[in-house]
Amino acid sequence: MLKFLCDIANKELRSCPLEHRFSKKQQAIADREQELLQIALQLVEAEGYANLTMDKLTAASPYSKGTIYNHFSSKEDVITALCNAALRQEISLFKKAELFNGSSREKALALHQAYLLSAKMQPILFNCVLTAKSPWVQEKSSIVRLTTQQELEKEISGMVDLLLQQAIEANELQPKAGATVDLMAFANWAISFGGIALLSSASETYSIERLQGAHPFLFNLNCMLDGMNWLPLSADWDYCQSWLRIEKEIFSTEQQQLATSLPQGLK
Template structure:
């Protein structure tokens, strides 16, 4: 785990216990939401008093928020893997979209926790300290997307008339991809309204938006399909496990750690 080498024995014990609590809470929330999360069951499984659980997390909502922080942290790791792949700016922005798909496919329990925490009744019962951690991590995800858009402008792949359009693009893609994934996992009526393949629909909408902005190179089905498979293969090989981080407090040791060098796939010759 990040930063463990410099922690005191007591700090390591605290982090380990919090990691154990989150590992037990994750499947409960995935199966039945907040109502299924039981402090009693967690305490029994860990063979400790329920008060010990409350020493780490003041309520069930705080556990959900801690899992949501894990969720966004994993998504950020996948985003970072995606943007470091060789390719045009259009390919790299597409890779981030595929990273969102891999995140939902491989870490559905964390995605569920991320959805639950956005309910005001849950969010309102959590601590400001951990809320700020989530905001910062989510902001870093959005900055990663914005960075690729700025690279596109700098390379001449896209021409924007106003500076605020970068933020508009980020919000537009976020709405299409995240919103589409939420509907995919929660709506029982997509097939009834003609959406047989929601992933394909999300990709088409994103490509239509980017083509409308004249972000070069424009969408071409065959090279795009090849790129999608290449990105998925790379990301699945590098997807972080759900419980990789024991606790979500800011860690200066982690910030000082140099990122791993990633294996870069062969450059795709065709246009996206």
């Protein structure tokens, strides 16, 4: 379940120019760091972020405390590293979403589906993105990892901003006065994050239990995108079919992996 950390790192390595690739020693160090992050993720899954300590990480790993401190300056630095792994996973899925052949609004749905998949595939890491923004984490994380985190966040925002700008230029998105690209990007993030949080954390509440057979996540997206005047409107296009086509053409592998392993609220 946790090997995806190494998978993402290996994909990044294969995509690098030869002159930027690691030496054998550097690769060994990077592999050890990914191994430590996997162990940390297991500890967090079992005991939560607040109970993660460097002593526990040392006890659960085959390495000395000194070796671990060569990789991470503190437990907070470990949490930031996990957050960066979550952001890299989002970017990987977003890049797949960009390949969807459809209208700009359908491409927006593909990005939302990618974000939803990132939450389904690694819920602990998904929640880590907010935990890593806590003052107690930020204050004790290394500058290098915080800088990397900011760069990854900018890359994600850039992908969303580009799609919004392209839709505006194509006259497919006709925003109302005051609806700037940054505001519309935030609205998209907020509607997705809120839907994921409720469907996963409050799945046994009556308000969600009664939604059997419905697709509340897509319904919310369509309400927002209609309000932004992103054409074609949902009254003029079957976005349920678009959603299914995205699943089939872009994310079939991820959907198959998740088919039998999710809580009811997120299916």
